[in-house]
Amino acid sequence: MWNLQTALAIFGTLCLTSISGYKNGKVEKSCESMMPEHHSQPNTTASPYTLTVNASKFSPGDNIRVTLSGSEHFEGFLIQARDATNPDGPAIGSFTLVDPEISQRLTCNSIEGSAVSHTSNAKKTEIQVIWKAPSKAPPTVQFLATVLAHYKIFWLKLPGPVISQGDVTPAPSQSTTVMSTKSASPSILPQPFTSEGCGTSKSCLIDPVSCNPSVDTNCFFLSYSTLGQTVSFELSGPAQGYVSFALSKDKWMGDDDAYLCINDEGRVSVEAAHTTGRTYPEVSSKSVLTDVGWRVSDGVIQCKFSRSIYTPQDPVRFSLNNSYYLFVAHGTAEYGMIHRHTWQPLISSHHQIITGPPEILTGSRSPLLMKYHGALMLIAWMLAGSTGKLMAAYFKPDWPEQTLFGQKIWFQVHRMLMSLTVLLTAVGFGFPFVYRGKWSTRAGAHPYLGCTVMILTFCQPIMAAFRPAPDSSRRWIFNWLHWGVGNAAEIIAVVSMFFGIRQQSLLLPYPWTTGVLSAFVVWTIVLKLVLKLHKHDVIRKDINCKMIQTESEMKQNKLFKIIYLYV
Ligand SMILES: *[C@@H]1O[C@H](CO)[C@@H](O)[C@H](O)[C@H]1NC(C)=O
Numbered sequence: 079m080w081n082l083q084t085a086l087a088i089f090g091t092l093c094l095t096s097i098s099g100y101k102n103g104k105v106e107k108s109c110e111s112m113m114p115e116h117h118s119q120p121n122t123t124a125s126p127y128t129l130t131v132n133a134s135k136f137s138p139g140d141n142i143r144v145t146l147s148g149s150e151h152f153e154g155f156l157i158q159a160r161d162a163t164n165p166d167g168p169a170i171g172s173f174t175l176v177d178p179e180i181s182q183r184l185t186c187n188s189i190e191g192s193a194v195s196h197t198s199n200a201k202k203t204e205i206q207v208i209w210k211a212p213s214k215a216p217p218t219v220q221f222l223a224t225v226l227a228h229y230k231i232f233w234l235k236l237p238g239p240v241i242s243q244g245d246v247t248p249a250p251s252q253s254t255t256v257m258s259t260k261s262a263s264p265s266i267l268p269q270p271f272t273s274e275g276c277g278t279s280k281s282c283l284i285d286p287v288s289c290n291p292s293v294d295t296n297c298f299f300l301s302y303s304t305l306g307q308t309v310s311f312e313l314s315g316p317a318q319g320y321v322s323f324a325l326s327k328d329k330w331m332g333d334d335d336a337y338l339c340i341n342d343e344g345r346v347s348v349e350a351a352h353t354t355g356r357t358y359p360e361v362s363s364k365s366v367l368t369d370v371g372w373r374v375s376d377g378v379i380q381c382k383f384s385r386s387i388y389t390p391q392d393p394v395r396f397s398l399n400n401s402y403y404l405f406v407a408h409g410t411a412e413y414g415m416i417h418r419h420t421w422q423p424l425i426s427s428h429h430q431i432i433t434g435p436p437e438i439l440t441g442s443r444s445p446l447l448m449k450y451h452g453a454l455m456l457i458a459w460m461l462a463g464s465t466g467k468l469m470a471a472y473f474k475p476d477w478p479e480q481t482l483f484g485q486k487i488w489f490q491v492h493r494m495l496m497s498l499t500v501l502l503t504a505v506g507f508g509f510p511f512v513y514r515g516k517w518s519t520r521a522g523a524h525p526y527l528g529c530t531v532m533i534l535t536f537c538q539p540i541m542a543a544f545r546p547a548p549d550s551s552r553r554w555i556f557n558w559l560h561w562g563v564g565n566a567a568e569i570i571a572v573v574s575m576f577f578g579i580r581q582q583s584l585l586l587p588y589p590w591t592t593g594v595l596s597a598f599v600v601w602t603i604v605l606k607l608v609l610k611l612h613k614h615d616v617i618r619k620d621i622n623c624k625m626i627q628t629e630s631e632m633k634q635n636k637l638f639k640i641i642y643l644y645v
């Protein structure tokens with residue numbers, strides 16, 4: 079009896095084959111693309127169909143029950159399992175049937191039963207098949223289904239659950255297997271994001287501290303919260319062209335998992351990208367972002383999206399179960415192409431596990447290394463260097479008798495301060511290179527001036543070490559060189575500082591800083607002039623009156639200079 083039925087079914091199948099190409103489900107031609115023949119465009123709205131499996135892990139040879147079900151009926155289907163990291167690759171493993179009346183095995187990729195399809199266009203709402211894992215299975219496997227609702231309405235290659243081999247990392251749980259369409263059109267957000275719930279229901283990175291994007295238009299805001307296997311991100315900030323954020327394993331740019339929200343004439347496109355080095359981010363062709371929404375108002379770009387913690391279909395994306403630094407950047411864009419950010423990105427002060435407990439993060443736009451660079455250079459040249467020079471220029475005649483470790487006091491102090499200047503300059507000089515990892519072409523004249531100062535600075539102690547004896551006939555050459563190079567270095571250093579304090583990585587309140595620095599330079603010059611006049615005064619007295627200075631006069635003279643030194 080059963081044999082008769084089978085025979086009839088086969089007979090029926092053969093008859094149908096001659097009538098229609100697709101109704102019988104013999105769709106081997108679609109093995110690769112999973113695209114039904116003679117069909118137009120796949121439907122891109124959310125599909126009413128779901129693929130589920132009864133296990134999240136497997137070992138070679140395991141049987142996995144795969145269920146395709148729908149809240150609406152469907153007529154045709156094609157189910158395959160593929161390597162999750164290569165969903166365009168060939169079908170793997172083989173299926174056995176649960177109900178041969180409505181399903182049949184196909185030979186794709188030369189493997190018998192590596193795909194299943196319908197046997198007729200009878201309406202159904204559920205179909206089950208068993209997938210047997212092959213002996214050489216990839217670490218993660220994804221199920222995919224093309225589902226035909228009616229003749230012209232179908233959904234192409236709906237992504238199903240990802241399962242992983244027992245010894246591999248956990249795959250998304252099966253709660254995420256709802257076949258929401260990834261290309262669902264983004265929604266317009268009805269209202270701005272809010273910082274309410276930061277630290278309790280979501281993690282937030284906010285700049286300036288504790289601003290609220292729902293009321294402040296001048297607020298950079300990034301939040302993320304985990305629900306099941308997906309993480310939702312919200313990004314907001316005032317920008318002409320784009321706002322973006324990146325997950326980074328270190329505090330440097332490059333090799334980051336970046337997400338861009340680009341304003342293209344009032345419409346925002348939300349894209350996942352990958353940065354290698356400091357080049358233009360490579361926008362991903364694979365869509366891993368779901369639940370996309372955006373909003374533009376008052377010059378503020380806002381966007382949100384969700385993605386799953388693991389994205390085996392796009393291995394460039396970072397797994398969100400790990401700890402990352404967060405970068406928030408913004409800038410201008412043209413025709414949907416972003417320009418390099420003109421502001422230093424906001425970098426979170428520490429790294430955090432994205433799926434970890436909610437936290438409020440703080441960030442800084444000024445890297446610590448660059449701050450140290452600025453501080454060291456200021457101490458070196460405004461304090462140590464200029465005082466050391468004053469010692470040599472105006473304090474030689476003082477303390478003529480006293481010595482310190484066998485040398486004149488002025489010389490000891492001069493040598494000590496100048497060595498300190500060289501040391502601080504050398505250490506500070508290294509920081510920007512450590513931070514950038516290479517020569518910065520965007521810092522203007524500052525790095526060139528800085529290098530000149532560094533070279534001149536190194537010349538000084540070398541020259542001093544090989545100086546001729548004080549009574550040598552060539553001593554004057556050394557005196558002039560030492561004086562000239564020292565002054566040149568100081569002048570270039572000061573000019574360099576003026577360029578340096580305007581660097582965006584320092585984020586100083588320009589033009590205030592320039593004012594302060596100018597005032598200091600003027601003060602130093604006045605100080606030198608006064609000391610010079612004083613010196614001339616003393617010498618003139620010496621010559622004109624040929625008077626031997628009394629003890630008290632000497633003391634007065636010394637006191638005057640010391641007061642100046644302290645100031
Ligand atoms: C997709 O399907 C929905 C409902 O099933 C239908 O309203 C819509 O017109 C379809 N879109 C396309 C492009 O076929």
Ligand SMILES: *[C@@H]1O[C@H](CO)[C@@H](O)[C@H](O)[C@H]1NC(C)=O
Nearest residue numbers: 132133134140141142143208
């Ligand atoms: C899934 O279903 C298959 C077929 O019914 C069965 O062999 C397998 O043990 C099930 N796996 C789990 C984890 O329940």
Ligand SMILES: *[C@@H]1O[C@H](CO)[C@@H](O)[C@H](O)[C@H]1NC(C)=O
Nearest residue numbers: 247248388397398399400401
């Ligand atoms: C996160 O998952 C990856 C694989 O997806 C794994 O290698 C890593 O150890 C996990 N990290 C943590 C902190 O659990």
